[in-house]
Amino acid sequence: MIYPIVAYGNPILKKEAEEIEEGEDIKNLIADMFQTMEHASGVGLAAPQINKGIRLFVIDSSHMLDEDSEEKGIRKAFINPIILDEYGNPFGFEEGCLSIPEVRAEITRPEKLTLEYFDEDWNLKEEEFSGLTARVIQHEYDHLEGILFIDYLKGLKKRMVKSKLIDISKGKVETDYRMVYP
Template structure:
C-alpha cells in the first residue's frame, strides 16, 4: 500500500523515533517494510524512514541503485561502481562516522523542490537488525553511507535542512513554511499537517 508522505512541519518529523518492539508480529513487520518500499519507489526516492509515513518507529528502507549507477563518462574513466544496497534497517544505532566530510546536494521526499549541499562523513559503522530481526554491525562508505546517514537522521528527528548554515536556513524559511502548508508542486501523495489535507 502506498502511504502519503508527511511534509515538513509535522511534529512526527522532529521527534526521536522509538524502537520497534521485539514482539511485533513478523507479518505486520514485513507488510510495513513492503509498504515503505512501494511508497519510496512510487515517489522516486532512494530512501524512506518510517516517520515520513507518520510512524515514529526506528525503521528505514533504502535502495541506492539510482545513486551508485555509473554513466558512460565514469565507465570510460575507469571509475569503479559502488555496490548498490536494497535493504531495511531496524532499530539502527550509529556506531561511528569518520573521514573528512564531503558535500553533496541532497533532497528529501518530505521537502519537495528543495535541494541543498550537505556535508557528511564518508565512512560509517551501523549496528542494526535486518527484517528477520538478526543483528548486524556493518561498515558503509560513499553514497551508501550518505543515504543511510540521511535516513538515520529522520529517526533522530533531524532533517537535512537542519544541517544547513543559519544564513541558508533563513533564506529557506519562507519556502519551507509554504511547503508545510501544502503550497508546493509534488507528484506523489503527501500529507500536510498545517493544511489538514493530502
C-alpha cells in the same frame, strides 16, 4: 500499499522515533515502505515520513550510482539502527528529502560509518558502509532522531529556504506523490 508522505511542519518529523519490539512482524510494513519510496522516486524512506514514529528505514542507493561507479548500491531495510561510528573524509553532496520537496542543499557528512541494526528477519548485523550509501543511511538515520537535512543549514542558506518551507507546510507545493500536510 502506498502511504502518503508526511510534509515538513508535521511534529512527527522532529520527534525521536521509538524502538520496535524485537521480533515484531513488520515485513508487510517494510514492503509498503519500499513501494512508497519507489512510487515517490526516492532512494530512502524513514518510518516517521509515513507518520509512524518507529525506528525503521529502507534505502535503495543503487539509483544514485552511475553504471561505471565502483561503489555498489544496496536495497535494504534497517530496524532499530544504531550508528556506532562515523569516520573518513567529510564530503559535501546535494541532498533533498521527500518530506521537503523542491528544496535541496549541499550537506557535509563523513564518508563512512559503522552501523548496528536488525534486518527484516530480526538478525542482528554490524556493517560498514561508505560513499553515497553511507550518506543515504545517515540522512534516513537522522529522521529517526528527529533531525532534517535542513537543520544543518546555517545563516543565509537557512534564510533562503525559509519561505519555501512555509509554503510546503501549507501544502503549496506540487509533487508526483501524495502528501499529508500539518
